[in-house]
Amino acid sequence: MTKIDYEDPSLYTNRELSWLDFNDRVLEEARQKTNPLLERLNFLGITQSNMDEFVMVRVASLAKLIAVEWDGRDASGLTPTQQLKAVNDKAHEQLIKQYTTLNRILLPAIKQVGINLLQVDELTDEQFRYIKDYFHDELYPVLTPMADDSSRPFPFISNDTINLSLRLTKKDSDKSLYATLQVPKIFPRVVKLPGGENDFILLENIIERFVSQLFINYDIQEVAVFRVIRDMDLDVAEEDTSDLLKEVQQQLKLRAHGKVIRLEVASTISKKLRKRLVRELKTDEDSVYEVNGPVDLNFLGKLADKVTGHDDLKYIPFKPYQNEKLTSEYNIFDTIKQHDQLMQHPYDKFDSVVEFIRQASIDEGVLAIKMTLYRVSGNSPIIKYLGRAAQNGKQVTVLVEVKARFDEENNVHWARELEQMGCHVIYGLVGLKTHSKLSLVVRREESGIRRYVHLGTGNYNDSTAHFYTDIGLLTANNNIGVDVTNIFNMLSGYSKPPYFHKLHISPNGIREFMINRLDLAIEYAKSDRPVRVRMKMNSLSDQEMIAKMYEASHAGVTIDLIIRGICCLKPGIKGISDNITVHSIVGRFLEHSRIYIFDFDGEQQVYLASADLMTRNLNRRVEQMFPIEKPTLLKRVLDIYQTMWDDNVKTRVLEADGTYHRVDRRGHASLDAQEFFAAQATHLVMANKEKKHHNNPDQFQPMMSPENQNEPLGD
Structure with a gap:
């Protein structure tokens, strides 16, 4: 009988590409019509903040591995160079989808309900006067144009700042000159305009319109918005911790000057100006991203927050429950x-x-x-x-x-x-x-x-x-x-x-315990005794843990996984992982809890943990895993897990080819687990209020008119 190699690279998905798939699931929420409109704007903004952190840390790490010519491969068999190429290709595709979502779906949709993100040429006379006064009274004293010539080198561009790159000429001259202007972060990027209840403009559009007033006797030939994302990973030497605080503080200063990992530029930029930015910022061509719209979509969450009079376009608030015996x-x-x-x-x-x-x-x-x-x-x-x-x-x-x-x-x-x-x-x-x-x-x-x-x-x-x-x-x-x-x-x-x-403690302890539990599950399966493993986590990427799950699946162990983010395991591979099912829930709340359940022939063992099954959590972090043993609490955790597993609204199912698809709920009642839990909490709060109301006979009871006797009182 041929021995199966459970560490065969073909059985693993690259970690970075799996993360991009997760961000794509967040992006799908921005496109999902059943979500409230302003929440969809927020989801699109989240895809940007997610991507920024991913680039600052993960993509930066790949760039470092390439720089030191590290010749190793990841679990999926890819070299750092191959990974970076694949990541950039997929990230470019995702960027196109992000801006298509913004321009073709969300901006037209909010416009239909009277929410407008305006360009300067769309402003009324009143609104134009407002931005003109705002520029002169507020912005002009703060702005600092930075010329770039033989005596003044190209300025340092801070991480995650919006900047204008300018090409200009002196009056009566054709010679191109260059300058850079940072959009100051001390001002809100989304500016509310007078005249319309929900009319807004971006700060950089105001500055661009009046930027010529910073360059008297010069003609502005071109203005392009750009942003850089730098390597922001912290490299702390840890021989001892005696000066760790000082070392971290020192590294924070150095981190601000990390290598440029990603350059985002407006798609309207000329070839000449683009080439110049690439050269001055020492950016690889694959790391340049041309965007068809506002650079940096992080502002969308702020835009949604500034909208007034449209609570109907947000999630319905819920009332979180608190056991009164855990109050003051x-x-x-x-x-x-x-x-x-x-x-x-x-x-x-x-x-x-x-x-x-x-x-x-x-x-x-x-x-x-x-x-x-x-x-x-x-x-x-x-x-x-x-x-x-x-x-x-x-x-x-x-x-x-x-x-x-x-x-x-x-x-x-x-x-x-x-x-x-x-x-x-x-x-x-x-x-x-x-x-x-x-x-x-x-x-x-x-x-x-x-x-x-x-x-x-x-x-x-x-x-x-x-x-x-x-x-x-x-x-x-x-x-x-x-x-x-x-x-x-x-x-x-x-x-x-x-x-x-x-308790089970990492480093090492949680890994040893999990391997032990899976080995026991394998023994049960080989003895034809019922056994089932259920887990919920943020990410699954550790090769040893995945290989052990493959071995358990091959032995006949049923494994159900709820994994929000990275999943390097491939389910549904015949003879290897066909007993493993993977769900991912992306919704209103960020799924962060870690639950590990082992059912050995009816004996339920339930654990919660601070750790995901990632190598860093198992090997390089102090983490804890703890049991839930009280029968009522154990049942509650099992019910929580089962409710999430039965979710058919926000759940996506991972296929063997690496794609995710939504659950087919035809003929089934809809179940959004997060909304179910929120409604459950609100019900408990209201029931407690009602109980207190009835337990207090001295409480004033308002008289009701006969025609209103059947109507419920408001809060």
Whole structure:
């Protein structure tokens, strides 16, 4: 019998191309007529911000590998040069689709409902006078034209800024001269105009119209808008962490001058000016993207936010639920001690997690708080309460991951703030990012010392918690408390626990556990015992994990995967992955929770984790995986997974050829899992209000006129 090579490159999809497929699914949401119109604008803007980060990090990494002539191949068998070529080809196709979506679908659609993104020649006299005054009174004093000639070299172009490239001539001369003008970021890019309720113009269009006033005695021959995306990956040398904060701060300064990875220019640019920009910016020809419309679509989300009087073109708001026993009206520690608490954000309020830290900061019995912070909001209440706890005499230890990508500057700031407030701050481990989401509260009670723990799949970010789906657990389980204590001792000192009671920890621990579970599933399948594996994650790219899934599928194990983003596994290959099905959900909220379920002949094992099955998460990060054991909570996680698996509105199914298609729901009732959970949360909130209403007999009952007696009262 021929042995199957589960690491055969033909069995794998390239990671970068798979990511581009994910961004295309986001782009499909912008084209989907069933989505509210302003939300479709927002989806299109998200495709741009996604692409920018992808270029700054992933494409930049490929460029570095090529520069050092690295001759390795990825799991799919492609060299860095082949990958970069394929990525640029696919990204060019996606760019055309983005601007077709904007110009042919979305701009005409918003115009029909009275929302106008105008050009200068479309303005009324009143609107033209407004932009003229705006230019002279606000913009002119701030703008700085940068000439480019023999005495003044081509200026440095900052990452992700809108710029005008100008070709001009002196009066009575034919000689071409050149200049560059950066559109200042201190002004809103989307400018609301008078005269129409929802008339807007882009800032660069105003500047372009009056730019000649910055070049007196010169004639403007050509103006072209452009933008560069630079290599923004952070390269931190980590022999030790004694000066890690200074090293990160230094690297942040250097990063601003990274190599240009992508150049976007208006498609109206002349060959001469285009060639000049390519030469001065030292850009590869494949990395030049000509756009048929406004450069940089990130403004679309701001445009949607500025529109007034059109709430009907946005998602219907929902009311997130909060268990009243996790509010300030109750002692949260008594609640957790009585029963573990499971929260699914954003349908359950993140306020409960904030309340956990708030009560810990003022509770007289609390001795210590320990916490990992990977990403927090710009005005984090959790930071405030940690500081308050330290000032109240509690021992507060916070690991702030200052290497969290694109949050480095924010995290350096919070690390300094926490130190000034009296917290003990750890900056991370050498060679590892700490991506785990852990909080530990140590409390003295009558029965002795008790540990309270929060574990989550998502960051302690009260802002993103409104639109990221994550699951968190609050527990007083002693074994979990001991495990989390050991993790913090490992992070802050030299402790290396010989084993963990309940948790599985990366590096290595989660990989070993997952391989062990899949090996057990293979044994069950070979013994003809029922076995099923279900997982949900953001990305699946680790070759060893995929190979083990192929082996399990070949043995007869049924594997269901919900993967939002990257998936390097190919399902449906006869004899190898024909027992594997892959779904992807892209919708109103960003699916961020990680769920791992093993069903061994009816024995359900359910785990949540901070980690995806990517090599970086399994090998180079501190991550945690934790069990859900309480029967009611275990059932809830299973129900959450099943609801998402049954989704037939936002789900796409991955085929063996790498394409995704929507579920055929003919003859089936529509199920949008995210909207189902949102409606469920709203129903719980209203039911609780009704319950409180009936439980309060002294509450004033308004008289109703007879004709209105059957109508419901408003909120």
